[in-house]
Amino acid sequence: MRFAPGSRAAVIGGRLAHQVYDELKQQLLAGAHQPGSALVVNDLCTEFGVSKQPVMEALRALAGDRLVEIQPQVGVRVRDFSAHEVEAFFWFFARCEGSMANRAAQFGTEAEMAELEVLCEELEQLEGSPDEVGQLGYRRGNREVHSLIHAMGRSALAADISYDLFDLSDFLIVTHGRGFSGRLAERNHGHREVLDAIRRRDPEAAEEAMRLHVLTSPLGGHQLA
Template identity: 40%
Template sequence: MRLGSLAYEQIKERLLEGGYGPGQRLSAVELGAELGVSKQPVMEALRLLSADGLVTIIPQVGCEVARYELQEVQDFFALFASMEGTIAGLAATRCTKAGLRGLDAVSARIGHLASETDPVARSHHYRLLNREYHARIHALAGTAVVGEISHRMWDLSDFLINTSGADHPLHAALDARHDDHETIRKALWDRDAGTARREMELHILGTLSVMRPQQL
């Protein structure tokens, strides 16, 4: 993997985990020292992250973690919910039993996180398994192009959640989110496209309640 790509993945992971706050300045020199690379790969990574909407590059000033207004966040999740709902509806009509069993396995692993008491570990593992759960639904829908667009939207969703100011928001929300997953999973097994789409839209829109109340 090229150094720029490696730096991109490492910095992005920090951003998605809420390692930096909105508006925080990011120094290419300092990041390079932390990652063990020169300034150039970091600059390349920051340009890619800017295209993803995770950082903002200010000419002649530097780079900072992206900041979003409340209306922008609400608009994003409305659009995101519509897309994920469409994908879930398609998955209900195209899914296979083998694919659904794979989804069942991921959902079971999420359910097992209920016994995890460490908020940091619980939030981290849920974020990763949640992405896998939804990626399985994308695979069931068989929409590669839409899935690629959605992947970037999932990055922004994770970023917005974990930079909302709430303390480990995914830790507190895990049980309710898992209940949503189970409802969606049942609709997929029932081949009920309407319910799958509706429940997925509600699930994504419900993300707003996971974030800090003063941002809603």
Template identity: 35%
Template sequence: MDRSRLRLADSVYERVKEMILDGRFGTETWIPIDILVSELAVSRQPVMDTMRRLSLEGFVSIVPQVGCRPRPYAAEDVQDFFVLFAEGEAQVAQIAAQRADARDLIELRLISQEIGALRKARLGDAERGRLYRDLNRRFHRSIRHASKSPVAAEIVEGMGDRSDFFVAQSGRFIFATRLKTAHDEHEALIAAIADRLPMRAAEVARAHILAIGERLRRVPAPAGVGGTKEAPGT
């Protein structure tokens, strides 16, 4: 594959993946391939290549002769994932508390300030949740960078995408309704890293992630979520 085609394939992949992580398609909604082709102004091939790639990564299910949709997971599998993810983030935070430098702390504090401002903004839950998800990803990515452990950071980064996927597919406004608590937890995590307290950083990070899984388990999905829809444009 030449470089231009490779760049196109990566661009389509990133854009479609973001749509899924933003919750544009539910697990019982068939992804409209023809509409994506038109919206992205590309041929059908890179879109289908993206679906196959997302299928291998566990984000999409491909049903032959029917279509593609976000992959459904059992509630128990989701809870098991958050236990594993919590340990990954805890280990990264523990390392970051040992290795973070002044620039890392400045970056974390700046992002936390943006999250604090978002708490006061007059926005709907959907928009607030979308903006918080972007800031939250930047915050946790900065902690992974502060760990100075590329392999661990790369592994946990992929788990972060899966976490966003589960939140999006739940149909719940987890990010928006938990913003104040999450911001306070971020501040506690920054303090532990700044004070060089590895075990405290791990404890806060672990609890922060486990709380998301618990929230998904306890909060009922909003009315209207669910119900298989026909496969359009596949």
């Protein structure tokens, strides 16, 4: 079975706060707000048609996701990270995802590998799509690919932790890197190398392929140190 990922949204009490959280998070992950830019609470109340309480509840959850920063007596800003912080994050994230690919090669079933093949084919079909459509479709499909690999590792706890890093990964790629524009074929090639290693039941090769795939994410194909 595929493990359901954890979420900061699980601690949000109200329906309206959930709605604001989900919609504002999607804006942040799509790069609609620049790093360091202010998020004005009153403006958000108007945009979402809600009172201040659900907006603040959503912002606190997003702060827990490290996507925004709440500064008392100052306001709320979109998180901005230094180049060193981005590099350190992807160094760590690559090793987490590599470990999950290693386990997938050991414990994944033939049925799951067949499902992974279908997901990879669906992503490859996006390569000829208009840029905006392709990027949105890739971001969603990429989550599916990695989520399935997490599930193949047969550890709900490890899958939960790895999946929850994805929000920050997508945010950093779109706000501090080059995004996925013009890079779908390159990213899909990386998935293929991971899938091939998993199919061969080669844990070390799967781990290395995934590590390199993640490390080339933020800088447009130039591997991080």
